[in-house]
Amino acid sequence: MVSTQAHFLATGKIPPLLSKLGKAARVLAPVRTATTVTLFQEWQAGAELALSRQASMPPKGVVFPQTEQLLSYAYTKDANDLTRTTVALDHQLDIKPTILFGARACDVQGLAVFDQVFTHGEWQDDAVTARKDALTIVTLLCHESESTCFCTSVGGSPTATAGSDLALTPVDGGYLAEAITDKGKTLVKDEAFTPAKDKQVKEAQRVRDAIKKQDVLPLKQIEQKIIKLFSTEFWDQVSASCVSCGACTYVCPACYCFTITDEPAGMQGERIRTWDSCMFYQYTLEASGHNPRPTKADRYRNRIGHKFSYHPTNYKGAFGCSGCGRCIKSCPVSLDIRQVLREAAKHG
Amino acid sequence: MPVLADIKEAITRELEGLALVIGWGQGYDPVHAVPFFCRSSADIDRLIWNPLCVHNLVSYLPKLKGKKVGILCKGCDSRSIVQLLQEKLIKREEIVIIGIPCRGVVDMNKIQALINGKEVIDCSFTDKTITIKTSEGKQEASLDDVLAAKCLVCQYPTPIIFDHLAGAAFSAQRPAAAVDAEVKEIEGLDIPARLAHWERELDRCIRCYACRNACPLCVCRDHCAADARDPHWFSQRTGVNEKVMWQIMHALHLAGRCTDCGECERACPMNIPIQRIRRKINKEIKELFAYEAGVNPADTPPLYTFKVEEPTIKESEW
Amino acid sequence: MPGMEAKELRVVGFLCNWCSYGGADTAGVSRFKQPTDLRIIRVPCSGRVDPLFVVKAFMEGADGVLVSGCHPRDCHYAEGNFYARRRLEVLKRFLPFMGIDPGRFAYTWVSASEGARWQHVVTDFTAQVHALGSRRTFGEGGAGNAGTR
Numbered sequence: 001m002v003s004t005q006a007h008f009l010a011t012g013k014i015p016p017l018l019s020k021l022g023k024a025a026r027v028l029a030p031v032r033t034a035t036t037v038t039l040f041q042e043w044q045a046g047a048e049l050a051l052s053r054q055a056s057m058p059p060k061g062v063v064f065p066q067t068e069q070l071l072s073y074a075y076t077k078d079a080n081d082l083t084r085t086t087v088a089l090d091h092q093l094d095i096k097p098t099i100l101f102g103a104r105a106c107d108v109q110g111l112a113v114f115d116q117v118f119t120h121g122e123w124q125d126d127a128v129t130a131r132k133d134a135l136t137i138v139t140l141l142c143h144e145s146e147s148t149c150f151c152t153s154v155g156g157s158p159t160a161t162a163g164s165d166l167a168l169t170p171v172d173g174g175y176l177a178e179a180i181t182d183k184g185k186t187l188v189k190d191e192a193f194t195p196a197k198d199k200q201v202k203e204a205q206r207v208r209d210a211i212k213k214q215d216v217l218p219l220k221q222i223e224q225k226i227i228k229l230f231s232t233e234f235w236d237q238v239s240a241s242c243v244s245c246g247a248c249t250y251v252c253p254a255c256y257c258f259t260i261t262d263e264p265a266g267m268q269g270e271r272i273r274t275w276d277s278c279m280f281y282q283y284t285l286e287a288s289g290h291n292p293r294p295t296k297a298d299r300y301r302n303r304i305g306h307k308f309s310y311h312p313t314n315y316k317g318a319f320g321c322s323g324c325g326r327c328i329k330s331c332p333v334s335l336d337i338r339q340v341l342r343e344a345a346k347h348g
Numbered sequence: 349m350p351v352l353a354d355i356k357e358a359i360t361r362e363l364e365g366l367a368l369v370i371g372w373g374q375g376y377d378p379v380h381a382v383p384f385f386c387r388s389s390a391d392i393d394r395l396i397w398n399p400l401c402v403h404n405l406v407s408y409l410p411k412l413k414g415k416k417v418g419i420l421c422k423g424c425d426s427r428s429i430v431q432l433l434q435e436k437l438i439k440r441e442e443i444v445i446i447g448i449p450c451r452g453v454v455d456m457n458k459i460q461a462l463i464n465g466k467e468v469i470d471c472s473f474t475d476k477t478i479t480i481k482t483s484e485g486k487q488e489a490s491l492d493d494v495l496a497a498k499c500l501v502c503q504y505p506t507p508i509i510f511d512h513l514a515g516a517a518f519s520a521q522r523p524a525a526a527v528d529a530e531v532k533e534i535e536g537l538d539i540p541a542r543l544a545h546w547e548r549e550l551d552r553c554i555r556c557y558a559c560r561n562a563c564p565l566c567v568c569r570d571h572c573a574a575d576a577r578d579p580h581w582f583s584q585r586t587g588v589n590e591k592v593m594w595q596i597m598h599a600l601h602l603a604g605r606c607t608d609c610g611e612c613e614r615a616c617p618m619n620i621p622i623q624r625i626r627r628k629i630n631k632e633i634k635e636l637f638a639y640e641a642g643v644n645p646a647d648t649p650p651l652y653t654f655k656v657e658e659p660t661i662k663e664s665e666w
Numbered sequence: 667m668p669g670m671e672a673k674e675l676r677v678v679g680f681l682c683n684w685c686s687y688g689g690a691d692t693a694g695v696s697r698f699k700q701p702t703d704l705r706i707i708r709v710p711c712s713g714r715v716d717p718l719f720v721v722k723a724f725m726e727g728a729d730g731v732l733v734s735g736c737h738p739r740d741c742h743y744a745e746g747n748f749y750a751r752r753r754l755e756v757l758k759r760f761l762p763f764m765g766i767d768p769g770r771f772a773y774t775w776v777s778a779s780e781g782a783r784w785q786h787v788v789t790d791f792t793a794q795v796h797a798l799g800s801r802r803t804f805g806e807g808g809a810g811n812a813g814t815r
Contacts, residue, residue, distance in 0.1 A: 066586040147467045241383040245558035247617045263583040274584040281570035332615035336376040543765030588805030632759040654748035
């Protein structure tokens with residue numbers, strides 16, 4: 001239900017609002033960077049906001065940047081004994097208050113997966129937790145589903161507000177804004193927001209009700225079915241066309257795998273954490289040279305297994321997928337994860 | 349469609365002796381074709397052939413070495429087969445090539461622009477037009493407006509090498525580009541502007557390596573120099589420096605080998621115009637060595653050989 | 667000599683063991699004055715120079731890169747420099763396309779006896795790099811690094 005306490009935000013007021021918010025916080029918004037590519041970028045006046053469709057990349061980098069320095073180090077030679085060195089370590093966490101504007105419900109559900117693993121799980125990651133705490137999320141609810149969308153099959157909805165601080169619904173001339181949390185309530189105090197008229201509240205409700213229903217995937221007991229298929233040729237068949245690139249994992253709002261490397265430059269260097277992809281051969285390559293997942297079928301099985309079996313087993317049934325469909329859209333061979341799940345449901 | 353009937357007939361005849369035949373099938377909606385692995389006679393009817401069959405299926409061949417496989421290929425794709433044969437990376441006796449004379453395939457970005465995120469209900473073609481029915485109505489466009497750039501200057505519509513030809517052969521229907529417009533665009537910029545161009549474009553690279561993995565000539569696959577920690581060509585960082593370094597590495601490893609199929613750019617989820625980097629090298633290779641990759645199985649790639657006197661190389665005058 | 671007056675730049679030289687490294691040595695032994703910007707990396711043969719060595723040097727911040735080997739027909743390994751010539755020529759024509767100034771990369775041939783020629787090559791090349799000044803690498807100063815992913 002649309003809140004009757006809602007506000008209205010006119011489309012034309014958004015750019016100045018973002019610029020104003022940008023004075024006190026880092027503001028990320030979906031911006032057109034090339035003909036068909038929209039990315040969450042730091043807002044700069046004059047940039048072209050792209051609010052009509054899902055962005056090409058999810059905003060997961062806001063809590064989990066693709067490259068992040070864990071520490072820097074520098075060796076110093078002992079002047080009296082040049083064979084000896086001392087090492088100095090440095091680590092600084094630079095967290096700024098951040099406003100994420102225009103995320104979709106599936107993007108926000110993706111961030112919930114990061115919460116399960118990094119902020120509310122068995123271990124807390126300082127950096128991710130601090131970034132999440134400093135984050136205000138303004139979600140743009142969808143007015144339609146794309147042909148690749150399947151959020152409703154994995155516990156989400158195009159109009160879900162869970163995890164958001166402020167939710168926007170597109171209406172004539174702008175957006176109906178509903179504060180979900182105290183952070184959201186603070187935001188709507190800005191003069192860019194005006195109290196919504198009754199007719200706008202009704203229109204928002206109509207927009208939400210009019211969204212065409214997505215096909216529902218048969219995910220009942222999929223956790224066990226995937227395990228049953230573990231040692232079968234099923235994975236060779238479904239991954240036959242996969243080219244083993246990392247596009248699906250990097251565009252995924254819920255994929256959180258990373259690698260840690262030391263990047264030296266002479267006597268100094270840094271230890272960084274970067275996104276990794278289970279679709280790469282190197283992901284499981286061991287120092288001995290042995291690789292427990294040598295084929296793309298092994299790796300594809302891991303991707304599906306992790307999202308739809310191991311993750312729900314570890315995190316109270318929650319899927320490691322928010323149904324955004326970017327992996328389908330971005331795949332060079334249009335490999336359809338939904339079709340794979342349907343097949344797994346049938347054969348498992 | 350007679351071409352498709354020809355294809356199916358050829359496969360029906362050959363399938364028994366083959367582990368599989370790589371072709372195209374229908375994807376998740378009417379405007380997406382997908383690579384399709386045909387393993388039994390029941391699969392044959394799921395094959396399709398139309399201007400949506402954009403993928404260069406040759407990329408799958410090197411990994412299938414040791415198995416006897418059939419492959420469907422367009423004129424441009426056949427150049428990749430020729431190049432792989434030249435380099436002895438695939439065996440001629442292990443592949444059955446079903447060639448398809450091709451009038452062009454679409455650029456999926458142009459199709460996306462047409463449908464603008466709407467759900468596609470149907471897609472059909474005539475010789476000159478494409479008609480897409482979406483939830484918001486019918487869209488008709490001239491095929492020329494949605495064809496991939498490479499098809500608009502195509503010089504090899506009919507496969508160079510094949511065992512079966514589906515449909516009738518024809519020669520190039522369009523004039524070759526006198527100058528490569530995309531390369532020329534960059535060459536028209538001064539050096540700082542070129543640097544800025546690549547910084548801007550490659551900034552959105554996500555290092556997913558789709559450009560590499562979709563490339564039919566990138567045969568190192570799981571053992572790419574880019575992934576090596578020793579030698580440490582570049583770091584794991586997502587800086588522009590690493591991204592530029594990777595593109596240069598890819599382009600240089602393709603020097604004299606790239607068959608201009610455009611899979612790198614087509615595969616890029618961030619739509620980065622990277623094919624022009626390979627094209628620039630192709631242009632220089634052609635100018636220096638009068639060589640075009642993948643057109644003659646008996647050729648030697650120009651960087652695998654030399655002349656004692658190189659009349660086209662003008663060295664510095666020190 | 668510009669390299670001696672102005673701020674020193676980072677010029678990397680890949681020199682083959684048999685000719686050019688010897689040539690540089692001859693120049694030194696003969697006490698020919700040379701700019702000090704060049705850092706020499708000795709390689710077995712100019713044919714050993716993967717074009718990516720040059721690219722990597724630029725990526726690590728080199729202002730100029732010079733490759734020098736035996737004269738064609740004089741290669742210690744008979745034909746290494748013939749292959750090198752083709753590769754390096756392609757590289758030379760390609761680097762400017764990516765935004766690296768054509769004056770920053772050169773390849774040439776210097777024999778072990780050509781101390782005077784080495785002096786001439788290294789002086790000229792260094793002057794050429796100095797004329798272009800220090801180089802901005804890709805993404806330096808935050809250019810292009812949106813860093814928001």
